[in-house]
Amino acid sequence: xxxxxxxxxxxxxxxxxxxxxxxxxxxxxxxxxxxxxxxxxxxxxxxxxxxxxxxxxxxxxxxxxxxxxxxxxxxxxxxxxxxxxxxxxxxxxxxxxxxxxxxxxxxxxxxxxxxxxxxxxxxxxxxxxxxxxxxxxxxxxxxxxxxxxxxxxxxxxxxxxxxxxxxx
Amino acid sequence: xxxxxxxxxxxxxxxxxxxxxxxxxxxxxxxxxxxxxxxxxxxxxxxxxxxxxxxxxxxxxxxxxxxxxxxxxxxxxxxxxxxxxxxxxxxxxxxxxxxxx
Numbered sequence: 001x002x003x004x005x006x007x008x009x010x011x012x013x014x015x016x017x018x019x020x021x022x023x024x025x026x027x028x029x030x031x032x033x034x035x036x037x038x039x040x041x042x043x044x045x046x047x048x049x050x051x052x053x054x055x056x057x058x059x060x061x062x063x064x065x066x067x068x069x070x071x072x073x074x075x076x077x078x079x080x081x082x083x084x085x086x087x088x089x090x091x092x093x094x095x096x097x098x099x100x101x102x103x104x105x106x107x108x109x110x111x112x113x114x115x116x117x118x119x120x121x122x123x124x125x126x127x128x129x130x131x132x133x134x135x136x137x138x139x140x141x142x143x144x145x146x147x148x149x150x151x152x153x154x155x156x157x158x159x160x161x162x163x164x165x166x167x168x
Numbered sequence: 169x170x171x172x173x174x175x176x177x178x179x180x181x182x183x184x185x186x187x188x189x190x191x192x193x194x195x196x197x198x199x200x201x202x203x204x205x206x207x208x209x210x211x212x213x214x215x216x217x218x219x220x221x222x223x224x225x226x227x228x229x230x231x232x233x234x235x236x237x238x239x240x241x242x243x244x245x246x247x248x249x250x251x252x253x254x255x256x257x258x259x260x261x262x263x264x265x266x267x268x269x
Contacts, residue, residue: 008171012179019186019206028198035202038183042209045179048171049220054228058212061235066205066242073246074198077253085195087262095192099185106181110174117173118221128220128228136225137232148236155240162247 004048015041027081028074032067039063051128176217183210197249197259201242208238 018041021034039062046055110117126132137145183206190203212231219227253259 004171008175015179016182019183022202022206023186023190028196031199031202035206038206039209042213045213046216049216051216051219051228054216054231057232057235061239062209066239069242069246070198070202073250077250077259092193095189099189102188103181103185110177121223123223127223128225132225133228136229141229144233148233151240152236155243159243159247162251
């Protein structure tokens with residue numbers, strides 16, 4: 001049992017526990033904080049997978065910006081205690097059954113396609129570094145990169161227009 | 169690199185299913201949004217795992233784009249939730265049925 005495997009299993013346990021904590025938590029603020037912890041563990045998984053740039057982006061964008069926005073809106077609306085009982089009694093068992101079916105399908109696919117999955121191989125020295133990611137992003141993926149800038153502009157305009165209060 | 173890719177895929181599947189359960193079981197629109205973020209995140213984990221094991225940086229670039237889309241989606245979605253809360257004083261997704269014929 002080497003150090004990476006131990007680290008993986010401990011972090012996997014934390015990730016699943018925090019995801020379940022988000023699912024069952026009655027208070028929306030607790031749910032958001034569980035999700036922050038989940039995103040932080042996923043950032044460590046990215047480090048284990050030789051993706052340091054994505055790992056830092058995960059912490060700043062997801063655990064930082066997005067979750068701060070979530071917490072801000074929860075507190076703005078006073079929504080931390082808003083729990084609504086479901087009106088459909090069959091929904092909960094149906095959702096659990098569908099989840100179990102999805103899990104069984106995924107297990108069958110992952111274990112059934114074992115031969116097609118990539119094996120462990122040595123990586124190039126620079127793999128996943130900001131130089132590598134930036135070089136690929138600004139040459140091979142330049143057009144999608146520009147399109148995302150338009151997407152962000154649309155999101156800014158949309159958010160402002162939606163929350164603007166009309167002057168009579 | 170002794171951790172096999174199956175472990176990462178299994179973890180991504182489990183996180184995705186927990187996120188899907190959140191969307192199906194909870195009625196608070198904010199929690200549903202957080203569950204969607206969890207599902208996007210699990211897809212990202214699978215992308216990075218495949219990028220690592222195929223030695224292709226394209227997978228990491230895709231994660232970069234997914235993060236951008238998630239940020240845009242959260243900005244617009246939370247603006248929608250704030251607007252709905254202003255008019256209905258509730259973010260219960262079962263209450264958002266005004267368009268029903």
